[in-house]
Amino acid sequence: MPEVRADIVTLDGAEKHFGAANMDIIRLDGAEKHFGAVRALAGVDFHVRAGECVGLVGHNGAGKSTLMHMVAGTLMPDSGRIAVRGGIENNYSVPRALELGIRCVFQELSLCPNLSVAENTRINHASLSGFGWRRKAADLIAAKLDEIFPDHSISADDIAGDLSIGRRQMVEVARAFTVTQDPLELVILDEPTSSLDAHTAGQLLSFVRRFVASGKSCILISHLLGEVLGNADRIVVMRDGKIVASGAANAFDRDRLVTAMGGAEAREKAVAETASRPEAGPLRVRARPARQDDGKELVAHAGEIIGLAGLAGHGQTDLLLAIFAAASRAKAGIEVTAPVALVAGDRQSDGIFPQWSIAQNIGVRSLARLRNGLLISPQREAELAEFWRKKIGIRTPDMNNNIFSLSGGNQQKALFARALGSDAKIVLMDDPMRGVDIGTKLEVYDLVREEARNGRTFLWYTTETEELDNCDHIHVFKNGRIVANLRRDELTEEKIIQSSFGDAA
Amino acid sequence: MLRSLLPALSLVLVLLAIAWLNPRAISYFGFSLMLNLAIPIALATIAQMFVIAGNELDLSIGTFVGFVGCVTATWLKDAPLIGVLILLGSIGVYALLGALIHLRNLPSIVVTLGMSFVWQGLAILVLPKPGGKAPDWLLSLMAFKPPLVPFPIIAALLIAAVVHFGLMRTSYGVILRGSGGNAAALERAGWSLLRTKIALFALTGFFGVLSGMALIGITTSADANIGNGYTLLSIAGVILGGGEFVGGRVSPIGAVLGALTLALAASPLLTFMHIPPDWQVAANGAILIIVLAARVLISRRER
Numbered sequence: 001m002p003e004v005r006a007d008i009v010t011l012d013g014a015e016k017h018f019g020a021a022n023m024d025i026i027r028l029d030g031a032e033k034h035f036g037a038v039r040a041l042a043g044v045d046f047h048v049r050a051g052e053c054v055g056l057v058g059h060n061g062a063g064k065s066t067l068m069h070m071v072a073g074t075l076m077p078d079s080g081r082i083a084v085r086g087g088i089e090n091n092y093s094v095p096r097a098l099e100l101g102i103r104c105v106f107q108e109l110s111l112c113p114n115l116s117v118a119e120n121t122r123i124n125h126a127s128l129s130g131f132g133w134r135r136k137a138a139d140l141i142a143a144k145l146d147e148i149f150p151d152h153s154i155s156a157d158d159i160a161g162d163l164s165i166g167r168r169q170m171v172e173v174a175r176a177f178t179v180t181q182d183p184l185e186l187v188i189l190d191e192p193t194s195s196l197d198a199h200t201a202g203q204l205l206s207f208v209r210r211f212v213a214s215g216k217s218c219i220l221i222s223h224l225l226g227e228v229l230g231n232a233d234r235i236v237v238m239r240d241g242k243i244v245a246s247g248a249a250n251a252f253d254r255d256r257l258v259t260a261m262g263g264a265e266a267r268e269k270a271v272a273e274t275a276s277r278p279e280a281g282p283l284r285v286r287a288r289p290a291r292q293d294d295g296k297e298l299v300a301h302a303g304e305i306i307g308l309a310g311l312a313g314h315g316q317t318d319l320l321l322a323i324f325a326a327a328s329r330a331k332a333g334i335e336v337t338a339p340v341a342l343v344a345g346d347r348q349s350d351g352i353f354p355q356w357s358i359a360q361n362i363g364v365r366s367l368a369r370l371r372n373g374l375l376i377s378p379q380r381e382a383e384l385a386e387f388w389r390k391k392i393g394i395r396t397p398d399m400n401n402n403i404f405s406l407s408g409g410n411q412q413k414a415l416f417a418r419a420l421g422s423d424a425k426i427v428l429m430d431d432p433m434r435g436v437d438i439g440t441k442l443e444v445y446d447l448v449r450e451e452a453r454n455g456r457t458f459l460w461y462t463t464e465t466e467e468l469d470n471c472d473h474i475h476v477f478k479n480g481r482i483v484a485n486l487r488r489d490e491l492t493e494e495k496i497i498q499s500s501f502g503d504a505a
Numbered sequence: 506m507l508r509s510l511l512p513a514l515s516l517v518l519v520l521l522a523i524a525w526l527n528p529r530a531i532s533y534f535g536f537s538l539m540l541n542l543a544i545p546i547a548l549a550t551i552a553q554m555f556v557i558a559g560n561e562l563d564l565s566i567g568t569f570v571g572f573v574g575c576v577t578a579t580w581l582k583d584a585p586l587i588g589v590l591i592l593l594g595s596i597g598v599y600a601l602l603g604a605l606i607h608l609r610n611l612p613s614i615v616v617t618l619g620m621s622f623v624w625q626g627l628a629i630l631v632l633p634k635p636g637g638k639a640p641d642w643l644l645s646l647m648a649f650k651p652p653l654v655p656f657p658i659i660a661a662l663l664i665a666a667v668v669h670f671g672l673m674r675t676s677y678g679v680i681l682r683g684s685g686g687n688a689a690a691l692e693r694a695g696w697s698l699l700r701t702k703i704a705l706f707a708l709t710g711f712f713g714v715l716s717g718m719a720l721i722g723i724t725t726s727a728d729a730n731i732g733n734g735y736t737l738l739s740i741a742g743v744i745l746g747g748g749e750f751v752g753g754r755v756s757p758i759g760a761v762l763g764a765l766t767l768a769l770a771a772s773p774l775l776t777f778m779h780i781p782p783d784w785q786v787a788a789n790g791a792i793l794i795i796v797l798a799a800r801v802l803i804s805r806r807e808r
Contacts, residue, residue: 074693095695110693112686114753119679124694129676161752 023050023085025186025217026071026102031080033066040066042241043080048186053208053218055232055249057225058261059409059437063241064221068188071219072104073097101185105176105192113161117141117171120160127181144174148207149200164313165346169195173204177211186217193227194434197311197463205231223437224464225257237261258438284426284457286335287326289319291480298475298482300457302425305448307471308461309496312431315480316461317345320428323459327426338457341365341424343415345431345461351415352403359385359399361414365422388417393443409440416444420451427451429460433467445470465496508804512746512762515796519769526777533655540657541723543768544647545570547661548716549735550742550764551668551757555708557743558672558755559701560685561606561613565621566713566739569595570732572628573717578637578727581718585640592714599710600703607702621736628729635728639721647722661761668757681705685753741793742767747800766796 027047033040041063048054048071058064069075070082073094082089084100097103111120118138122128128137138156145152149170160168173192177184189208193201208218208231222228228235228249235252237245237260245252245260252260281302288297298319300306308316320342325331327340344350353361363370363381370380385399392413396406403411412432419427433441448458449470460471468474474491476484476499484499523539524531530539549570556563573592581588602620606613649656672678683691684701692698716735721727744750745766746759770792775785 094693098695106693110687110690112683112690112753114686115679115683119683122676122679123683123691123696126695133676134674 024048024083025050025085027083028067028070028077029081029083031067031070031077031082033070033075033078040241041070041077044238044241044243046071046236046243048217048219050185050217051212051215052233053212053220053231055228055235056219056221056238057223057228057235057257058238059439062238062261062437064238065190066241067238068104068190068219068221071097071186072102072188074104098182101183102188103176103184103186104188104190105173106190111160111168111172111175113159115160116156117154117158117160117163118156120171121156121175121178124175125178125180125182140178140180141171141174144178145170148174148177149203152200165195166197166200166312170200170204177207184216186219187211188219188221190221191223192220193222193224195312195463197313198465199311201227223441225254225438229254229257261437261439281455282337284336284338285323285459287319287323288333289315289477289480289482290322290333291315292482294481296475296482296485298459300426300459300473302455302457303452304473305452305458305460305471307468307474308459308477309465309468309474310477310483310499312463314477316477317430318480319477320430320459320461323426324428336426338425339423340426340428341419341422342428343419343430343432345434347408347411347415347432352411354402354404356403357400358394358396358403358406358414361403362388362399362417362421365418365424369423384421385417388414388421392417392420392447409436412436413440413444416447420447420456425455426457426459429458429462431461431463433462433464441467468496508800509747509756509759511800511803512756512759512766515745515799516762516766516769519766519774523769523774523777526774530773530777533653536658537650537655539773540655540661540765540768542720543657543765544660544664545716545720545723546735546738546742546768547664547761547764548712548719549732549739550746550760551664552709552712552716553739554668554743554746554748554755554757554760555672555681555705555712556613557740557748557750558682558685558753559705560688560751560753561702561705562740562750563617563709564614564736565617565624566709566716567732567734567736568621568624568628569710569713570717570720570735571727571729572624572631572732573714574721574724574727574731575628575632575637575729577643577718577721578639579631581643582638582640596707596710596714599713600707603702603704603706604699606706607699625729632727632729635726637727639725639727643718643722644725647719661765665758665761668761672755672757677704682753682755685751685755738767738771739764745793745796745800767793 024047029045031041031044031046044063044067046067056064066075070077073092073096076092082092084102089096112123118134118141121141122133122137125137142156145154152170154163154167154171160171163171169192173189176187192204196204205227208220212218212233220228220232229252232249235247235249235257236243237257239261283299284302285300286297298306308319310316322331323334323336324340324342326334327336353364359381362385366384367376370376370384372380382399388394389396389399394406394410394413394417396410403414406414415432433444452458460467462468468491472488474486474496475482476486476496478499484495486495529535549566553563553566573595576588576591580591602616605611606616651659672681680691680696681701681704684698688698717732720731724731742763743755743760744763746756746761746763748755748760771789772785775788780788
């Protein structure tokens with residue numbers, strides 16, 4: 001029912017402009033939160049005004065998620081105060097937040113994979129029931145998808161689990177902006193573009209600007225600093241559970257943000273280093289995608305870092321998996337001459353053994369070396385884990401803790417340690433930096449370059465153009481084929497976009 | 506696409522095999538006879554499907570069906586009011602089990618395995634030795650002979666249609682299935698997982714009661730062990746019908762088709778193949794393995 005929805009939106013907007021210019025949608029005073037001995041939030045004051053987009057940045061583990069859980073009502077502060085539109089909320093909770101029009105798109109995908117897109121929409125709207133609810137739910141989500149992502153090609157009847165990860169994220173974002181009976185005032189977007197390609201991410205961000213212009217509010221959390229700088233009105237920087245900087249977005253630039261977050265030095269170093277790499281070694285991988293119909297192929301030598309670029313889901317992952325399979329069983333069109341390890345992109349479902357400790361998660365790729373007779377030597381496993389904890393900087397008091405005791409970025413580091421600690425000479429990376437903070441990223445980039453200098457080969461699929469600066473060669477994919485092959489010095493963002501969107505001639 | 510047609514396909518395959526082995530079986534009378542026990546199996550399969558939709562498993566459904574059968578053949582005939590109260594109470598017990606499993610975070614396999622002995626014991630208390638008699642209204646209902654289409658087929662269609670509408674088309678059915686798909690997301694959207702779990706278990710109890718009553722309506726008298734085979738049969742029926750153990754992926758129409766396939770493959774097909782009764786149970790297992798393996802192969806190819 002698009003016309004009904006439009007009514008509600010204008011009503012709300014009018015009400016706001018009428019009564020409450022410059023009013024705080026939400027305000028937290030002195031919010032504190034402890035998890036056991038860990039202090040996640042140390043007395044934070046935070047507020048969002050009507051009609052503003054607040055960018056929130058900080059390393060993983062800086063307290064962003066904890067703070068957002070409080071705004072969304074999923075966590076209560078140990079001490080401090082929450083006020084919504086000036087009224088103190090003593091029993092703030094998720095239902096109360098929804099009633100007040102505050103919603104959150106969480107970083108981990110929260111669709112039910114067994115339900116259709118329309119049915120997933122129904123879950124967020126108690127009022128979508130009774131006769132004809134399926135039609136209403138389908139119209140509601142389809143209209144919102146059309147509005148945010150005009151050329152989305154998602155049907156309301158599609159089962160969520162059958163959609164690609166990018167499309168699932170599109171549905172989830174669109175769902176958060178659908179309106180039935182509860183109002184909509186503030187949407188928290190936690191890494192909303194982490195699985196989107198540049199094109200759809202752009203569509204989403206321009207929708208966010210339109211949304212904010214209509215008097216609503218948004219909190220944008222992103223590790224892509226350009227996104228935050230370009231779309232937020234105000235930026236808040238967090239570090240160690242505190243807000244360390246805050247101000248109008250145009251008062252910040254990239255370097256100032258990185259410094260405030262306590263990140264490492266800028267990326268010029270990367271460019272300089274890649275240029276001075278010695279000549280490539282022996283052939284490691286030669287592969288042609290299954291759907292390639294011309295002579296283009298991917299060739300990687302020892303010591304090279306090869307980038308796989310293009311829009312998300314255009315065959316990059318398929319090729320990596322084919323190479324991985326070819327390492328153990330011969331496959332037509334693919335030649336692999338050394339052991340292979342894979343760093344998965346979707347770490348929750350493909351990377352981590354949830355019941356295991358950090359040390360066990362690292363050691364599983366190297367069991368043959370850790371063996372002592374018939375058994376795994378706990379001592380050798382601990383040595384391996386300890387070595388990588390120091391080398392890669394996994395932040396934990398004890399490597400025998402469960403892997404889930406780590407923040408997302410540190411979990412990803414453990415997966416890198418698993419691959420780099422193994423005997424693999426070829427490391428396949430399936431967009432592993434998705435949703436990882438910039439400090440961790442820069443550390444891992446350094447490590448990858450160092451390992452490449454020592455003769456390892458990296459095949460690196462990434463959706464973030466900046467990461468391609470680390471690569472020697474970049475292959476751009478479209479519809480399962482390699483459409484362009486660029487050297488590091490030929491690489492520009494325009495060229496990649498051009499090849500990704502142009503005709504695959 | 507092929508994956509969703511698989512339950513129907515395997516039923517057709519079994520029917521073709523029967524038609525080839527014994528063409529006379531494909532008749533009104535033949536179907537009435539062969540599908541005799543399909544109604545209680547289909548109802549038990551639907552019962553099992555509800556707990557599976559919530560990522561749980563009910564290992565007590567077989568002995569529960571037996572217990573309901575014993576109550577039906579005794580109390581429900583002799584003192585209908587008390588009989589109805591006992592049956593309603595047993596559905597209430599199922600609802601409480603759902604609450605217990607959710608609140609204490611217990612594995613349903615353990616709880617229902619324990620309950621299977623409780624139901625068995627109660628069944629023996631109610632009816633120490635085989636006997637009793639089904640109420641007359643139940644006997645005449647199950648002996649109903651409609652024109653043209655045999656009763657078991659009509660009943661199966663009806664069961665499939667009603668449950669499909671309730672679970673797959675209503676707005677609360679979405680919530681029930683969602684609790685198996687992504688419970689955390691559901692809770693975040695403000696739904697009570699306690700309530701969904703209670704609802705799913707109560708529905709299992711309800712259809713278990715229907716299954717036990719239908720069974721006694723056909724066999725006319727009861728035995729405390731009468732339903733013991735239904736536990737595994739119902740699980741196999743759900744899986745055969747395209748359901749999965751986790752993730753809330755179930756299909757009521759598929760589950761009924763799976764139950765019919767099992768009912769036909771269980772004994773008519775094997776008898777026609779001249780497999781001696783001693784080997785029928787093993788042959789039945791072999792058929793299950795083949796069909797389920799085919800299902801895995803086909804869904805893998807579609808990925």
